[in-house]
Amino acid sequence: MTFRCLYRCIKLITPYSDSSPAPQNEIASPDSAIPELQAQPAVDLPTESTNEPEAPQEHPFDYDPDYDKLVLTRGQDFDLDYTLLVPVMRANERQQLDLKGCEPGESTVPIDMMNDPDNHRLWQDSLISEPSGQQRLSALRVWNWFLKCLDHITQEARIEEKKGKPKILLAVPAGCPKRAFTLILMAGGTRILYDLVPCISFRGWPQVAAPWLQETGKFWQRAGLRHSDAAGAFHLLPGRGRNSTDWRFCFARSEVQLKKLVPQPFMKVFYCWRTVLARALSRQKTVLRPYALRAIFFWACDRVQNQYLSREDEIPSFFCGLIDDVLKCLLTRSCPSYFLPHVNLLDKTDDATILSLAQIILMVRSDPVEQIRNALEQVSAARGLTQVHNEQSYGKKRVVSGIDSTGQALYSHVRVNDPAVEESQESLADRVKKMVQQNKGSSISVFINPNDVTRAHFRVDEKFT
Template sequence: MTSSARPLTDLDYCSGSRILEMNKLMEELERREGSYLQSKEVLESCLKAKDYVFTLIEQIHPLPSPNSLLILSGALCSGCLDVSPVDLGSTSPLSCPPISYTILVPILRLPSPDLLHQTSPCHCLVPLSLWDPPHPQLSSTTSYVNPHNVSLWFTSSLLSAMSRLPAPDPHLCQEGAEPWGNCVSLLFSNSSDVFFRFDIVPVVEVHGWPTGAQYLEDWVDDVQGPPRLFHLLPWGAKGQWRVSFPGVELFLRRCLYPSLSRVLRASLAVLGPFLQGPEAPGPYLIWVTLLHACERLPVGYLSQAQNAASCFLGLLEELSFNFLRGSCPNPFLPGCDLLYGNTTGPYLAHRVAEVRTQPMTHLREAVKEAKEAMKGGEREEKEEKEQKEEREERGSSCSPS
């Protein structure tokens, strides 16, 4: 007697994609991207480049002391920080390799948010009197510290320090240093032509929480959690600074279930390129939408690895809906909408819907790009090794007498 066919319960209704196969592609993407830093040479070059950038920053005066820095994995517009291309005024002046970081440098540390003038839930003005003694290059027509003036001083100081310091290492090349918006981008490469990028942002660090903030105390732990502080980023209209919580968010990313980390990585790989366009809001929206999902979905669902693909599809659907309605509330700041005033919503909703109808195609393309990036590094490393062995053989060979 012939048994009945097994029902297909792992198919996505909208695209016909197999959930199991989608999960495997997301796992492969995570594995490919995660192994990019596995090479000993790449890791050593990366650490040398970081040390050199830290040395550069130490040359800038005056900066608060001790000068602890917050380093985020990913370039400035990779979704690790609340920033859009509009905030920076132009596309990136340097290429953006897979190995990139954003470094937040406090130019001012404040003990309380009460010292600020909060103009909206997501913007603040910083009184010039808080910079004591006042810096001559930060003169302003108003009584507030202007982010653009800070950028001019910070950029010139950093580039001047770079011209004075010797090269970081014989095997590490300085490929470029360019101002970008109110920050600076530095690009390095090693002898195997692996590139490392650092986006350096001058910020104001404030202890405590801004007025109206919510949910932050739920994540803070005096022993293991992030400190109670927030940062002001140097972009906003009319001399204002943007309220941001990168320290708390860095902690949250590290606490994500592996399945959700996989969803975030896949979403950034697939959607990131067109969310970084000239009028686009930036891929930070992906992270915020994922946080909203964590608020309403049970832990038992989010923590299951087999649910990663379903979460990925749901994230695409919610992003498309957000773009259509032109709204994506900040999870920590009621009244702060990340899509307020953005006019590209319908276009972006259409682009996300295209990905939703063919998720497998876009995931395969992301895996292919990750493979090519890895193969390029491996090929260059293998060629260099073969050339070295060939030189050694020639040096040790004996000529006939």
């Protein structure tokens, strides 16, 4: 049911490809979604003339507020989390990109009426005209239109909430990352967090990333992956706010293909390493973002042979090696993007932030075992909170008094007059005495699970009771 709801969301925010009018309850395209954007009747101006030029009318989708950053905790606020790229436009095969005047890793999207009349018509209100006469798609206007669409959809979904359908717990702009919309749905007691990001979908591979395909010695080349599979598509996401027309490159589809080729032991280390750093760098997420950590991980895959990365006995070395790679990036102030090596992901980081990050990484490196243990305890506690939420969602008559160090929920009591309560409150000595009296001459064994010492299991002859 969750994915059906998301499919409806994606379907509603995708512009119509025909010229038929949109139903009143659906949002078809940017120009039909916002009534204020329609042309207004001309107004008679006073005959008196002035020499002052007219101020350009501000577009309703040109505002760029700073949204509050959400602080959400796994277990407390959600159980699972995903990032979904929502294609709001599929680029024409002849679509050209213009990198002139953009920051590294970003591009503008010119929309020409002759080469791409369909997208030009649908997104006409989100285009910005340049002095040269060229029109570019505004990432800021597309983002604000995307927010308005999602707000409309979530409001409708809340009005039409029915039993058995996913329930919307939260639907707000994320704030960090800046161009993401956070949606938390609850289906069957499970709370799933989705970060929805609008994107432009492209087939093929951009010219700016062509050197990545031409290099040799890549781990995916050694594994036999074809170029068409490694570089079959890419996306453009809204930029981070420097220019309203800037879009940034995203190679998420290629990352999924590459991860399938990483040996399992090294992949396990990656997840552990990412969890430890996410906990240690919880206040510095905007600098060493997950994208930067994935770039460091893929560079390590290229540097080391696949046979070595498959060795289970080298897992501790893998973990410490990745920590050292992060420290090296900070000390050299160089973290190249994997697909765009000329883009330095730490280029605009100030000295104070670099020093603070290096101190945190050195702390992790000094005692990695303790850091892993703390991360595991945090994961266990999150699972315990999820268990508590599920118990309450399913209406079980048990009161949770807390969470122990292993993440298990501690229950203070259950329903009154429950036979299970009386049995659990009965002392172990009394139970053994009763078992001996009822099974004279039989062999009685007791088994205590080390993970649950609160309950003992008895066996008479070869049957557990």
